[in-house]
Amino acid sequence: MRMWTRRVWAQAILSTLLLLGGAQAQRVTLEFWHSMGGVLGEATEKLVQDFNKSQDRIQVKSQYVGSYDDGINKLLAVLRAGRGYPHVIQVYDIGARIMADSGAIVPLEDLARKSGFDLGRFLPQPRSYYTVEGKLYGLPFNSSNPILYLNMAAFQEGGIPFKPTWSLKDLEEAARKLTKKDAQGRTVRYGLSIPIDSWFVEQISYNSGEYFCNNENGRKAKATAVAFDNPAAAAFLDMYARLVREGVAANTGRNWADSQSLFAQGQAAIAAYSTASLTGVLRQVGNRFPLRTAFYPFLRERNGVAIGGAALYVLKGFPEEQVQAAWEFVRFLLEPETQARWHLATGYFPVVRGVTELPQVRQAHVKQPNYTTAIQQLATSKVNASSAGCLMGAFPEIRQYVQTAWEETLKGKPALEALREAKARADQALERYNRGVAQP
Amino acid sequence: MDATLSRAQRLRKHLRGQGEALVFLLPAYALFLLFLVLPLLEALWLSLHQEDLFGRGRVWTGLANYQKALSRPEFWKSAWLTLKFALITAPLELLLGFLAALLVYRPYPGVALFRTLFFLTTAIPTAVAAVAWGWFLHPVGGLANRLLASLGLPPQPWLTSPELALPTLAVITAWAGVGFTAVLLTAGLQNIPAEILEAAEVDGAGPWTRFWRITLPLLSPTLFLVGLLVVLKSLTAFGQIHLLTRGGPAESSMVWIYRVYQDAFFNFRVPLAAAEALLLFLVLLLMAALQFRLLGRRVHYG
Numbered sequence: 051m052r053m054w055t056r057r058v059w060a061q062a063i064l065s066t067l068l069l070l071g072g073a074q075a076q077r078v079t080l081e082f083w084h085s086m087g088g089v090l091g092e093a094t095e096k097l098v099q100d101f102n103k104s105q106d107r108i109q110v111k112s113q114y115v116g117s118y119d120d121g122i123n124k125l126l127a128v129l130r131a132g133r134g135y136p137h138v139i140q141v142y143d144i145g146a147r148i149m150a151d152s153g154a155i156v157p158l159e160d161l162a163r164k165s166g167f168d169l170g171r172f173l174p175q176p177r178s179y180y181t182v183e184g185k186l187y188g189l190p191f192n193s194s195n196p197i198l199y200l201n202m203a204a205f206q207e208g209g210i211p212f213k214p215t216w217s218l219k220d221l222e223e224a225a226r227k228l229t230k231k232d233a234q235g236r237t238v239r240y241g242l243s244i245p246i247d248s249w250f251v252e253q254i255s256y257n258s259g260e261y262f263c264n265n266e267n268g269r270k271a272k273a274t275a276v277a278f279d280n281p282a283a284a285a286f287l288d289m290y291a292r293l294v295r296e297g298v299a300a301n302t303g304r305n306w307a308d309s310q311s312l313f314a315q316g317q318a319a320i321a322a323y324s325t326a327s328l329t330g331v332l333r334q335v336g337n338r339f340p341l342r343t344a345f346y347p348f349l350r351e352r353n354g355v356a357i358g359g360a361a362l363y364v365l366k367g368f369p370e371e372q373v374q375a376a377w378e379f380v381r382f383l384l385e386p387e388t389q390a391r392w393h394l395a396t397g398y399f400p401v402v403r404g405v406t407e408l409p410q411v412r413q414a415h416v417k418q419p420n421y422t423t424a425i426q427q428l429a430t431s432k433v434n435a436s437s438a439g440c441l442m443g444a445f446p447e448i449r450q451y452v453q454t455a456w457e458e459t460l461k462g463k464p465a466l467e468a469l470r471e472a473k474a475r476a477d478q479a480l481e482r483y484n485r486g487v488a489q490p
Numbered sequence: 491m492d493a494t495l496s497r498a499q500r501l502r503k504h505l506r507g508q509g510e511a512l513v514f515l516l517p518a519y520a521l522f523l524l525f526l527v528l529p530l531l532e533a534l535w536l537s538l539h540q541e542d543l544f545g546r547g548r549v550w551t552g553l554a555n556y557q558k559a560l561s562r563p564e565f566w567k568s569a570w571l572t573l574k575f576a577l578i579t580a581p582l583e584l585l586l587g588f589l590a591a592l593l594v595y596r597p598y599p600g601v602a603l604f605r606t607l608f609f610l611t612t613a614i615p616t617a618v619a620a621v622a623w624g625w626f627l628h629p630v631g632g633l634a635n636r637l638l639a640s641l642g643l644p645p646q647p648w649l650t651s652p653e654l655a656l657p658t659l660a661v662i663t664a665w666a667g668v669g670f671t672a673v674l675l676t677a678g679l680q681n682i683p684a685e686i687l688e689a690a691e692v693d694g695a696g697p698w699t700r701f702w703r704i705t706l707p708l709l710s711p712t713l714f715l716v717g718l719l720v721v722l723k724s725l726t727a728f729g730q731i732h733l734l735t736r737g738g739p740a741e742s743s744m745v746w747i748y749r750v751y752q753d754a755f756f757n758f759r760v761p762l763a764a765a766e767a768l769l770l771f772l773v774l775l776l777m778a779a780l781q782f783r784l785l786g787r788r789v790h791y792g
Contacts, residue, residue: 123755130545130760152544236644240630246739302629303650304738312630447757450737457740461652479757486542 078375081136082112085121085360086192089329093395100391101382108375110138118142118360119446129154135365137376140191142360143179144445147268150182151443151487155363159186161377171384175428176401178269178438179357188361189380192398194326195355196253196346197423203339204228204239204319214423216347218254221320222289228319229298242299243318244290245309248452249358250322251283252440257346258282259353262440263480269435273442274484276476278452279469282349287456287465294460301460304453310334322346324358325424328397332420343423345430354431356439359398399424443483448476530771537764555765565766567741568749571656572725575745578660579667579724584717586664587671594672595679605676612669616729623662624649624734652742655735659743662734663727671716678712679705718781722774746770 086094091114098112113136115121122145128134129152141149149155158180162169169177169186176190198216205212208227213220225241232238244250255262260280263273293299300318302308306327313321314334323331328343335341346355362383364376382388389400390408405411406425415422431437442448455472459465537555541548559565590608594601611619626633627648635645648658682705690700706713728747731737737744737752744752747770754763 119755126543126545126758130541132545148543154544236639300630301647301650304736305624308624308628311628315631317630444757450752450756453738454740457652457738461740483543483758487544 077107077109078372079109079111080138080372080376080379082110082138082379083115083121083124083136084112084140085115085118085142086140087114087117090192090326090396093392096395097383097388097392100388101379104382108378110379118145122148122446135367137368137372138362138364138379140360140362141188143358143439144449146180146182146188146361147273147441147443147445149361149363150187154366155187156366156373157185157187158189158364158380161364161373161380162186165377165381167381167384171402171404173401173403173428174433175354175357175431175437178433179441180361181438182441188363189383190357190359190401191362191383192326192359192392192396193357193401194324194359194398195357195424195427196250196322197325197328197427198344198346199313199321199323199331200342200344201313201316201319201339202342203316208319212342213344214426215345215352218285218289218347218349221347222293225293225298225320226296231297235297237297237300239316240298240300240312240318242290242293242320243302243309243312244299244322245302245306246304246453246456247306248449248456249324251278251286251452251456253346253355254282254286254349255280256356256436256439257353258349259351259434259436260349261436263442266435267438268441269438272484273440273480275480276440276442276448276473278476279466279473284465284469285349287459287468290456291459291462291465314338325399326359326397328420328424332418341420343420345423345427353434354437355427356437357428393421397421397424399428442480443487444476444479447479451475451479533764533767536761537768539761541761543758543760551761555761556769558762559765559769564744564749568744568746571742571744572746575656575660575663575727575743576721576724578657579663579727580717580721582661583664583667583671583720583724584713586668587716587720588675588713590668590672591675591679595676605672608672609669611666612673614666616666617733619662619666620730620733623730627658649734650739652740655739655743656745659727659731659734660724662730663724666730667720667723671720674716674719675709675712678709678716681712682708714781714784718778721777721781725770725774 082098084091084094095112098110102109115124118141121139122141125135125139125141128136135154159169161167172186172190176193177186180186180188180190198221200212202212205228208224210224210227216224221242227241228239229237229241230239252262255278258281260282261267261277262280262283264275264277265271265273267273290299294301300309300312302312306323309318309321310323310327310331311334312318314331316338325343332341345352362380364373364380366373368376383392384402386400386402386405386408389402389405390411392398393400393405393411394414400406400411406415406422451472452469455465455468458468458471538550538552539548540551540554594605594608614622627635629635629645629647629650632648634648638645647654649655686704686708687700690704695703726747727745728751731743731745731748732751735743737748746766750763750767750770753759753766757763
């Protein structure tokens with residue numbers, strides 16, 4: 051009798067422990083690092099909350115880790131330390147090669163295949179951008195592309211009709227016509243304003259069918275040299291420097307905000323920014339003038355732009371169930387409904403099919419057609435290695451050299467010469483990167 | 491024998507008094523150790539190694555990173571820019587701070603307002619000040635250029651031209667430091683005994699003579715100390731450069747410390763950047779030693 055009781059007790063305790071243990075094993079907490087600040091940050095936190103509320107097994111704890119540059123450096127620091135990784139991290143577009151080379155992430159494609167997720171649901175460009183050596187590594191979470199912002203009041207005044215597509219030559223002509231100067235010859239309204247950012251040089255290359263790095267943008271084989279000394283990039287920089295000298299284009303430096311304030315105050319008639327800037331620019335412009343957006347320019351024939359933005363990566367080194375939980379979070383973000391909420395809150399475009407057909411998205415697009423420009427631009431872009439975007443290591447360093455080349459052209463150096471000088475430094479950086487990651 | 495004993499006793503007594511102080515100093519020492527000494531040692535350790543950007547394959551390379559750093563033309567260009575930056579910033583900051591101190595070291599009605607105003611530049615966080623300066627100096631819509639326009643002068647590319655960016659940053663840095671130098675120099679001016687100046691006045695010395703013969707010599711210890719601090723601060727100015735020019739345009743403001751940042755966090759060459767940072771540390775250390783030396787020799791202590 052006594053023995054029996056004891057056994058019952060023992061069993062009761064054991065099964066309680068097992069139950070508790072089981073329950074604990076099932077509840078998973080995930081660390082998610084992102085670099086979305088301001089309006090974008092609020093939208094990101096909202097998605098995380100939505101996911102946490104949608105089920106009770108996985109709890110995602112999101113953390114803002116500073117800018118994209120800060121984010122990747124924090125990741126490199128924890129990789130160096132060998133501990134303290136997040137489960138999921140957002141890394142900017144140009145970190146794609148670095149992330150694949152890190153050996154620290156689980157390719158998204160592996161997770162998708164295991165759970166039967168159809169990769170065909172992705173739009174082709176976001177998918178091809180983050181595909182490294184035939185495998186999709188990251189989830190294109192926030193995807194953008196560059197577009198032209200047009201001050202339609204200025205256009206009307208200058209008698210220039212709206213156009214959805216622009217060659218560089220057309221752009222230059224329009225910018226000259228839209229420039230207004232005072233009696234002393236000082237510019238009152240610039241025709242064009244583009245921030246000094248390598249991204250615009252990259253995109254003019256892609257959109258003109260050129261490569262930014264060799265081996266077909268690093269898509270056929272690992273990129274071993276840059277290719278930004280191409281005719282499109284040179285024409286773009288030469289044009290910009292020429293227009294700055296003529297007082298037609300503004301030089302507001304590298305800071306996007308300094309160009310955006312100029313445009314929003316009606317002091318620049320045409321500008322180029324990301325589609326992700328749209329919400330902010332619309333807010334800044336207010337009722338000052340009607341704003342329309344158009345496709346990014348090209349040199350001779352329009353090829354198509356590559357996507358920008360950032361991707362989410364799932365890190366290795368966690369128990370299988372946590373990796374699975376991370377995949378479920380990522381998968382939630384790919385649901386058309388989630389994508390629609392994200393698109394409408396931020397201006398980043400959906401990366402999976404079937405989102406633009408949703409009624410809430412259609413309605414919003416009718417109300418503010420400027421949001422469709424990026425989507426249209428993507429849909430009408432050719433899908434090839436050029437528009438897949440350049441995949442290479444050392445990209446953050448190389449961007450600095452391109453920006454320096456741009457600034458050299460403003461000092462009076464011919465663009466091709468400035469780009470070739472930048473290429474010499476960039477090739478060295480890339481060679482050092484490739485050598486560095488080849489012999490870990 | 492007796493003398494040594496008494497020396498030992500004195501030392502023991504001295505230490506007993508210090509024990510109490512040590513307890514109070516411990517938290518400060520702990521923070522100093524944790525946030526300054528340990529990172530310094532880690533940087534030193536890193537600078538003697540080579541590794542890939544993920545920290546894999548770390549190997550001991552001795553002084554190779556230092557050799558590499560010193561053999562790069564970029565490094566010497568940055569060192570030169572840093573010197574130029576310091577040569578504009580430090581004298582300007584010292585001069586402005588001194589003028590401000592002369593205006594506020596004696597009490598008069600409303601002096602508190604001016605003291606507050608001068609110190610405000612130091613009290614404002616670098617980030618806030620940099621953003622405000624960014625608006626002020628905006629190439630087109632900025633107040634600075636609109637002021638120039640109202641005077642009939644052409645607008646200036648303050649931060650967007652390679653010629654102007656570094657001097658503009660130096661002026662901003664000097665401006666931000668005025669409050670700090672003014673406070674120290676005010677204290678120095680107030681420490682000059684009034685009797686000496688009065689006596690000189692009675693003896694018929696005019697204000698100019700009193701300034702050159704009494705005030706300035708008696709202030710020299712403070713001036714040297716402040717000078718040292720101002721130079722050291724200008725060599726490590728980072729926030730305003732990061733927020734306003736990021737080392738550009740065309741690397742015209744890529745000062746030493748910004749080169750370190752660039753190499754570590756954009757170029758992912760952490761060991762090289764560690765070596766560059768330690769070289770800068772060495773320069774700062776040498777300069778501090780040199781200036782303290784001069785300070786001991788040449789300065790009047792009243």
